[in-house]
Each structure stands twice: as C-alpha cells, then as structure tokens.
Amino acid sequence: MVHLSPGMRSSDPYPFEELDHRKAAALAAGRPIVDFGVGDPREETPAFIREALKGAIDATSSYPRAAGLQELRAAIAAWVERRFDARLDPDVHILPTMGAKEPIFHLAQSLLDPAGGKHLVTVTTPGYTIPERGARFAGGDVARLSLTEPNGFLPDLDAVEASTWDRTAILWLNYPNNPTGATAPLDFLRRAADHSRAHDVLLASDEAYCELFFDGEPPASVLQTGDLTNVLAFHTLSKRSSMTGFRSGFIAGDPELIAAMKALRPSVGVTPQEFVQRASIAAWSDEGHVEELRAVYARKRKLFLDLFASRGVRVAASEATFYLWVVVPTPTTSLDWSLHLLERADVIVAPGSFFGPDGEGYVRMAMVPTIEECERAAEALDGVLGAGV
Numbered sequence: 001m002v003h004l005s006p007g008m009r010s011s012d013p014y015p016f017e018e019l020d021h022r023k024a025a026a027l028a029a030g031r032p033i034v035d036f037g038v039g040d041p042r043e044e045t046p047a048f049i050r051e052a053l054k055g056a057i058d059a060t061s062s063y064p065r066a067a068g069l070q071e072l073r074a075a076i077a078a079w080v081e082r083r084f085d086a087r088l089d090p091d092v093h094i095l096p097t098m099g100a101k102e103p104i105f106h107l108a109q110s111l112l113d114p115a116g117g118k119h120l121v122t123v124t125t126p127g128y129t130i131p132e133r134g135a136r137f138a139g140g141d142v143a144r145l146s147l148t149e150p151n152g153f154l155p156d157l158d159a160v161e162a163s164t165w166d167r168t169a170i171l172w173l174n175y176p177n178n179p180t181g182a183t184a185p186l187d188f189l190r191r192a193a194d195h196s197r198a199h200d201v202l203l204a205s206d207e208a209y210c211e212l213f214f215d216g217e218p219p220a221s222v223l224q225t226g227d228l229t230n231v232l233a234f235h236t237l238s239k240r241s242s243m244t245g246f247r248s249g250f251i252a253g254d255p256e257l258i259a260a261m262k263a264l265r266p267s268v269g270v271t272p273q274e275f276v277q278r279a280s281i282a283a284w285s286d287e288g289h290v291e292e293l294r295a296v297y298a299r300k301r302k303l304f305l306d307l308f309a310s311r312g313v314r315v316a317a318s319e320a321t322f323y324l325w326v327v328v329p330t331p332t333t334s335l336d337w338s339l340h341l342l343e344r345a346d347v348i349v350a351p352g353s354f355f356g357p358d359g360e361g362y363v364r365m366a367m368v369p370t371i372e373e374c375e376r377a378a379e380a381l382d383g384v385l386g387a388g389v
C-alpha cells in the first residue's frame, strides 16, 4: 500500500467530479443536458489571440524563465494602470503564472511557518476550494469566515479574534466572489489590507473575475489600495479572455514576496510556455474583446434574471462574475433542488452546499453555455418553475 501524505489523505473528492458523473449518466441516456455546473466558459478564444499563439511557436523551445517575458510583464503593468490607475514596476511587482489556480494552490507552501506560530490560512465560505486545499497540502490549518446575506457577503474582520489573526499566515479574499457573485468596495479591501499588515498576515486577493461586471462601477482591486506591503493580487486570462485552456495569469503585489516567488518557482516549473506568454501579451493589450464578452454574459444574465423574477425566485448578490447565486425556492436542500432541475429540466446547476455549509439554501448557475443553450434551458426552467417548482 502506498503511504499517502496527510494532505492527500484528507482531501475530499473535487466536488465537481460528482456532478460530472451525473451529467455523464444523463448524457449516456441521450438527454439534451445544459450544464451550468462548472465555471468553464464555452465562448471562443478571440481569433487574434489564437493567431498570436500560432505565430509564436518557434522551431526550438527552451525552459521559460521564472520571471516570464519582460514584454509580458510590461503589457500586464500597462493593463493594471489602465484598469486600476495603479503604477506597478514590471520588474519588481509582477510575476506571470499558469493561470490563477496554480499560484493560489501553491501560496501556502511559501508562507506557512508552524514553528514560527503561523500555521493558519483564513478563507471565506462558501468559496472556491483551492486556497483551502493548498493550505492542507502545505500542512496548515484552515479558519473559515462566513459570507451571508446579512453581512452583505463580506466577512466581519472585526469579529476575528486577535489570537486568530496572530496565527494566520494568509487571509484569502475573492471579489468578485465565486460562488455568490458579490463584490467588495475598495474601502473594505483597504481595511482588510490594514488588518493584515497589523498582524503580519499576507492578504491574498483572488481577482479572477474582476473583468466580468455589468452595472455600476468596475470591481475594485487590492492593487488600488495604495500600499502593497503584505498584499498579493491574483489575476487570470481564463475568464477575461475565455482562455481557460491556455493557463495564463499573473500575481502582483509586495516586492519582497514577488522576489521570493521568483527564486522558488524555477523548482516548480510553472511559468507559462513562451508561446502562451506571447498570446497573453496580445490578450492583455486589448479591451475590445473583453467589452464584447461582457455584452454576451450580460445577455445571458438578463435572460435568467428576468425568468427568475417572473417566477418569484430570488437571486442574491450576483453583481459581477458569470455566476448567479439563486435562492432555493422550496423547503428542500440545494442538492435535492439541483437533482430536481436535472430530472425535470435537463439543467445542471451546482448545489450551494458544494461550496461549504454556508452555501446551503442556494444553487450556483454558471452562465457558461452558449446563448442558444441558455435560451433552451430558460424555457425548460420556466416550465418547471411554472408547474410549482
């Protein structure tokens, strides 16, 4: 028998595997399933980005350098300045990564220090599971802060005890939030950064969805808070440019940490391939395709918001991202309602309980199927909801 590490042993199956299982069974039975369960966009990667990738494949290939291409870091710094009005030095503040998931998972390995009293990773719940998984693999413990409707889906940082802050190595925030679609005001991010600095905690801000917004102000970033000490932002092209398969993103923030990461990451080998980096330069340098993408998601969003409003089903938060956080309208669990929708409407949604106990009472709809599929699903859902749920 293989002796597995505690991180591996304690790991629950990735919840979506279960959903994939059920979807496979329904598809095998020949049913026209529309899948809103997993947040993998089905939109095409814009042609100019694909062309940039093709044009960058050279006859020889070498290991990409951990710092990434200077041109890519410059393109990222230019985007950050346009988008957040924040000036970063491409050489000291920015590091290209293989999307956001990879550095999110790895971060705890660089920061946890049980012997030094810093063994805790604080996350928000319901939430994206990767920060927690990364913490467990690094041998750390996890503290959870609830995101609920009464607290506006913002954790109550003042309610966290000083002893918890002192043991915390990393505070994870994710706005715009997966799964709730909630956003956080800049002032809240500023307070979180101040709290973190005061307790020698790193504020890790996962901003993977910051470009998928609809009404009102574009979502805020920790990069706008003025002081990057003890602050790290995580960005990706996966959602902004429909490039999940490319694996390209960056981290930006505290120069000391960026320098430490630059030194560590050659051992891990996680810098994107140079042709992906060249395609990424094209993607970060263009806003037109992002505006078009927002319009596509806005259309899908309106379709479902109108449908749910007409059937008296409430949608909470959901100000940004391509997620809708839908309140389960009957006295049943989120899993049971999801199964009901799968059986009656051929629609897959993710039960809120998959994202932690505070997710019970909601389901998450990822508006990633094509607009035609969304229209078909909306019609089927309308029929089911009209029949008394």
Ligand SMILES: Cc1ncc(COP(=O)(O)O)c(C=O)c1O
Residues within 6 Å of the ligand: 039, 098, 099, 100, 101, 102, 104, 128, 174, 177, 178, 206, 208, 235, 236, 237, 238, 244, 248, 249
């Ligand atoms: C909250 C959040 N952060 C980060 C990611 C990772 O994105 P990627 O690794 O594709 O950049 C995801 C992906 O679904 C996500 O939902």
